[in-house]
Amino acid sequence: MMSEFIIRNGHVFDPVQGIKGDKKDIAVKDGKIVESVSSGARVINAAGKTVMAGALEIHAHVAGPKVNAGRWYRPEDKHFDSHKKPGMTRIEGGKSIPTVFKTGYEYARMGFTFAMEAAMPPLYARHVHEEIHDTPIIDEAALPVFGNNWFILEYLKNHEVENTAAYIAWVLRQTKGYGVKCVNPGGTEAWAWGLNCLTIHDPVPYFEITPAEIIKGLIEANEFLGLPHSMHLHQNDLGNPGNYKTTIDSLKLAEGIKARNNFGREQVLHSTHLQFHSYGGTNWGDFESKAKEVMEYVNKQKNLTIDTGNVTLDETTTMTADGPFEHHLHGLNHLKWFNVDVELETAAGIVPFIYDPSNAVFCSQWAVGLEIPLYAKDPMRCFITTDHPNAGPFTRYPRVYSWLMSKKVRDELLNGFKKADKVIGATTLANIDREITLYELAAMTRAGPAKALGLSKDYGGLKPGMNADIAIYNINPDKFPSTGPEIEKAFANVAYLFKDGKICVEEGKVVDMGKKQTFWVDAKVKENKQVMHDVREKFLRYYSVNENNYPVPESYAPHQHIISVDATQ
């Protein structure tokens, strides 16, 4: 039996109810937020503190084969940083690719209660679920990748949206997946022929389909099913100067499509780590920010959401299903390169990367990442990520918040860069005065991502009836900390974290491992003989595993939270 709590006198920030820092009491009973509790409830004094819902991570690489490959091929990432902290926690290793234990603890210490693994190769879904199951405290889900999958390419070549949807529903059930991820549509498959798709009109060899057709078809299939989350897109031509045109071209594909779902989700396309896709110029010499142009389009287009992908200027590990991009990166920095091809489905690459603050390009990337949220008119549609670990480790969120919330803090860094003049010339950050407020931050990290993931009924807010996932920070909004390190410290160590109505972190110290759950979406579709025939045939002809060994067994995800969708109508 859970106990009752009353969180008294905290400054509450909740975009779900429109509460902007008013002093309010929050009552908790049996894992839910309630109107009132009995007099026996434990009192948590939150006077002078900030109270928000638990944060939701919408895009991070935290579980699965490519994350683990990063761990084993980078022992140097954890050498100086793998001691045991006092208390009930286990040894915590790794900086950019932490162990599953550290991943759970660190998210919880920062006030997070949910994380989305952003790229699950369906064939290796078991490994993803093994790691998710071992990550303590936080709830998690995973997005299977579809953008280079042979079934999808064949169906969408003939614009067979219903077959695409039936296949997606089948994969979600086999892999216990949450939604539709699409990475470098067509490009990863083209790379098997030594090519890439750098615009949305480059044809994919053999399949004779373009990225534009894949993107649009997946959006339509996603809405056909009415999934809680929208299509989640990592665009073509990531990280190259001049790519912002391709970015806007891709976003335009969503024009005129309406969200169709029962989860309160309004967007039909989530464009991830937009920082990497908002570059102008023709080479690294005349490289410049186009965040303003990209965000002007995003602000107008209400059926889009985005996340930032903030560069944190750290040594990190890049890892993506965008195989050709990782090969390109290895050619730039000559560091060790890992690559794997996942049969009919996808690929992945890994390269260590040092975002050196003495390099003008990396500093400009840092600036672009901050410009995107600062240009965002609707914080409910713009979420903060570091595309962990690609642009930086997720453990740097407190530092990213300090740059967004204090012009002084970010300008000090900007003006102190070795190549400050070049960075200021190539970006517009120096001219932006906006500072993100605590209320906007709650939208960007709680209410917004919850809504985009179709979880707004129970998560991302503090309304009675919602799940009691609550973060209390040692931040007095009336005396907001003025220095970077103070802001960082406050966001890195919650005063309290409630997960499902239980205190899991107290003053930055993990005190309970919580009751983590794996979320996945079970979409019912009409029986589709064509798709089941194609599945059978592909397993017989091409897959290295038997069809019966493909699904993720129940034992791999023993604590499931299944969201059902009926797409038979």
Added chain:
Amino acid sequence: MNTVTLTVKNAPELFLECENVNPDVFAGKKADQIAKLGAFQGKEITTLGDYFTIAGEAGATAAETKIVINGDCTKMKYIGAKMTAGEVVVNSACDMYTGSWMKGGKLVVNGDVHSFCGLAMAGGEFTINGNAGNYLGAAYRGDWRGMSGGVLRVKGNAGSDVATFMTGGEMIIEGNVDIHLGTHMEGGKIILKGNANRRVGGQLVKGEIYVFGSINVMMPGYKPVRDVDLEVDGTKAKFTEYIGDLGERHPKRKGETVYGKLYMKQ
């Protein structure tokens, strides 16, 4: 300079991680404060006082601090690791990571050191008056940043994979080495007074290796270009100069390709 003397009173059951045994951490501390410094034994946090009798007190700064360690340290790791100044003398053999990531000061081990010592050393003087194990002055496992500065001298032999990914500094091995000397080297200088087994300078991009003895099997990517008279670590002799590794990428400087150099004493 103040001297702190550590004498082993209890041998650790597992290996003891002595990350706090260096002049930088000791600086400004008295014996009782030093005794309270942490040391991991496995996952348990213990204190230096559990294993050592501590006499004397440290100077105000690392540069004014000398540490002398007596007793059996064969199960102690990280002695002198990351030190930036001052002096450490160990009158025993030591385990892994001794003198690794050292940036300055002087470290002397009067005994053998195990593998992975002097890793990524960036400065200072590290002298081993015994033999060294494998991966001496190399990069940490998986890392691509090896020894970049300072002087590392071994009086005896060293094992295999010595000076992997070396980018600077000087290493002198007075005895012999096993396979893989200076693999992936991109700078710095290795002087080998004895013999090497196989694969010396494999995938070497830049840097110099001097061999006084013989190499059991020479790498195929090396080409003799001329004879030179040199004075190397106090010895005057005629050497054959090779360039290589010809199978590796090489940078260009003023239009000229820069090769790594291997000098064999005639």
